[in-house]
Amino acid sequence: MAVRRLEAAALDALFGALRRRGYTLVGPTLHDGAIVYDELDGADQLPIGWTEVQDAGHYRVVRRDDDARFGYTVGPYAWKRYLHPPALRLWRAERDAEGGFELLDDAHEVPRYAFVGVRPCDVAAIAIQDRVFMGGAHVDHDYQARRAGAFIVAVNCTEPGGTCFCASMDTGPKARAGYDLLLTEIVEPGRNGQRAEPVYLLEVGSERGEELLSELGGRPARDDEVAEGERRLAEAADKMGRTLDTHGLADALRRSLDNSRWDEPAARCLACGNCTLACPTCFCNTVEDTTDLTGAFAERTRRWDSCFTHDLSYIHGGPVRVSLKSRYRQWATHKLGTWMEQFGTSGCVGCGRCITWCPAAIDLTEEVAAIAASAQARATRRQARVAPSPETGKGVGDAATTR
Amino acid sequence: MLQPPADRPFAPPPAVAAPDLDPMRTVPFRVAGLHVDNEDTFTLELTPPAGHELAPFKPGQFNMLYVFGVGEVPISISGDPDRPGVLVHTTREVGAVTQAMRGLRIGDAIGVRGPFGSSWPVEAAEGRDVVLIAGGIGLPPLRPALYHVLARRERYGRVMLLYGARTPEDMMFPDELAKWRAMFDLEVHVTVDRATGNWRGNVGVVTPLVKRAPIDPRRTVAMICGPEIMIRFACQELARRGVSPQDTYVSLERNMKCAVGLCGHCQVGGHLVCRDGPVFSYDQVERLLDQGEV
Structure with a gap:
């Protein structure tokens, strides 16, 4: 599938297209001084023009000099909050007249989420939890239902954070699989006081993702535009805040x-x-x-x-x-x-x-x-x-x- | 390419988490029999609800037993695997759930999930000598293995039970122990930490019984259940006698919430005790148990 190039406005189209398909949209947003995941109404609720500074025991959000929508890495939340919720009722039971009890029929609808802005490390993390909850003899039914319904819009990382070491763990900064759509954000530094609008390279990872394409606009990316994305991702791999030698x-x-x-x-x-x-x-x-x-x-x-x-x-x-x-x-x-x-x-x-x-x-x-x-x-x-x-x-x- | 018209929303049906076959859903059994074994231990006989077929179990496996609204705990099955239709569990009153369990009466409901986990190698041990070593409440999880072996006695060589309890009064299944001791093709040696009343038998821990037992290391398969410290000493003594760690099996006890490998509570190094255990060959866990706090 050829890479496509999208304008920033295509994110609004993406949100609309996912909402029309019945998904609850969840993505990064600025809240209480941190970039967290929450249900979003539109692409304007993304942390536009924000980034963060991270170090051991240290996290601060700071302003960027451009209008990047994904100009940060990961905050305190992980997507497991939606796929494996912090608290979940597993079943209810009622006593009967004869001193016994019975489990009540508790089949429940699980939300169908579209996660927008899943970083490559987190795409890999979801694949790991898939193995934990669905890879063995016994399957977690609630997780399986949530996972089956989830649509994943991944975003590659061109600017790793201070505590990032995905390159060492071989999970990033570019996502390889496990997404429906994959974005690479390209943003130029502002000039003459003008804040630059980002553009996006879009790759498709599934039929569900491909089915949305015609609603997102854009055009096929030129070779030099694709090469520029690759260059920035290769550079990012060398700019990790941390490294870990996993050999042995x-x-x-x-x-x-x-x-x-x-x-x-x-x-x-x-x-x-x-x-x-x-x-x-x-x-x-x-x-x-x-x-x-x-x-x-x-x-x-x-x-x-x-x-x-x-x-x-x-x-x-x-x-x-x-x-x-x-x-x-x-x-x-x-x-x-x-x-x-x-x-x-x-x-x-x-x-x-x-x-x-x-x-x-x-x-x-x-x-x-x-x-x-x-x-x-x-x-x-x-x-x-x-x-x-x-x-x-x-x-x-x-x-x-x-x- | 399939494209829904923009004005007509395309919404596939929502995903549903179905309760069917959910491994976390318990099945309400009934208490059909209740027996107080001694001061703080008791045995429950449980029967399944109408229409629910009792799954067969292997010696050494366990169930998750649930008391309505109180909680759920893993308990080894202590009954005869060849006896169909009834589940037998023997346990000690050590916490809120087992306390509530002891308060159950005949006809009361109790939730059951299982059976789970690995089992004693009773089939692999055919043709060999079988040495069962139990400490205290470690005898009930070994009893199904003994039942299995005694029911097929001709398939095994020497069969031996070495059992230690705190006092004579704490000994589990005294009537059966007496019966077993009277059998000519089963050797039973018991010891107590503390002699009371008119006890005239061995006094001390189990390890000296292992030291004195007539064990042929090349023919022996050992199965051990009891407090972890007792397991370690018994295994060390068996190793000194020449029994290989691969022929020495132990049952480990850990906290369990799900029993199906999804909750993380029962980890021992790379093992999930609910999934890979509770029965392990000693070479699988020796290094971890020696380390402690793993």
Whole structure:
């Protein structure tokens, strides 16, 4: 499918076309000093001319000198809020006259969302949650219905943020699959006090996306326009705020459960759970069973949970993961290591939210790099001690006795 | 290309999350039997509602049991897998849900989801010696395996049960234990942490029983259930006796909310205990259990 070039006004046409098809539109908008996702009425509610500055434990929205619609990366919200809501009633039940109870028929309509402005890291995050909730023997029915109904308008990133490392995780800055439509925003710096209007390169990822094309206007993009988009995305890959060497990382983490380096993030961590709530792939959830005052009705509610709570691992007698160190270690080793064993993919997409929204400014890339380096040093030391020394021809110890 | 006219909205029917076969929906069973085993443990016999066929289970599997409005907990099945039509669960009163469960009366409803999880390797163990090692409330999850083996006794070599409890009064299934001890082709060794009354048997933890048991390491398949600390020591002792970790099976206990691999609560390293366990071969989990807090 050829790339098309659209004017900024095409976004209004896109919103209209999606609304006519019955979708509830959700996209980024400025709210309380942050760019969050919310239901939008029109493209004019996008954070036009805004960007943000992000660093560990730091987030500020600031003005741009152009009218870019997507001139920022990701904020505190993730799309999981719509596909795997923070609280969801799973079922209701009613007592019957014979001391029993029955589950009430609770088939419910789920909203059909069109997500506008899904970044490549988040497109990858949705694919990861697809594996978690739909890839195993048991499927999450509510997630499956929401996912089937969702239309995804992805937007490539030409300007990575300060905590971004999608290039390291191989999820961005260009989306490869998992979208219905894909936009690349091209905006020139303002001139003579004139704020420039952006233009868009549009790629189609599905039949549903293609079906909308005729309503969006525009024209086929010229080769030089396509090349300019590619150039900006290639540049973006070199401008990531963070990097993470994932080579051998899962294995290094597996061998590092007893590493004392975990003490450092544990000493700063507040166990607030922000990282897990902001993370677009964290899926842990709990259920609450309640009754009404009469005791005749009961219901079960599913809520987001976090591995930083004591309750998550509680069994009679106490939690399995008592120390903060063990809970931070669980989160980091799960995200970048054991997730692979459980779901066949890494649990990290490099969006940087956990770094930005950590009140203690703990940087996941820094912590796991230190752990990996320490594991490497330990392996090297072990090798040196096992290898025969050149003078005596004898090793100091063997692998079985050296730790 | 299909193009809806702009003035006539094109709205496909909304997506619907159907309740059918939803793994989170519980089925209201009835309490058909209720037996107090000792001070804080009890056994429930449950029957399915009319029209609901009871799914067969394998020894070592568990169900999620729900008390109306109170909550839901994972409980191992303690009954005979060859006995159709009734589910048997034995548990200890340790929290709000199990407390409410003990307050149930015959005819009351209780929600059941399951059976879930991996099982004891009773089929793979055919032709081998079977050593069952239980601590305290760890005996009920092993009982279905023992029933299975005793019902097909000729297919196995030596069969041994090593069981430890806190006191003689805390011992589970004392009548059955007496029956099992009287069987000529089943060796039963029991011990208590603390002797009370006129106890004349072994005193101490289970590990010394493992040390003294007539185990042929090459022929043995061991199945262990109990407190995690007891599991670790028993496994270490078996390893010293020469039983390989691949022939040593343990059942792990973790917090569970969904039992179907979707809630994240029961992780042990790369394993989801509800999906990959609760029964693991010891080589799968040894490193993680030795680490602690995993």
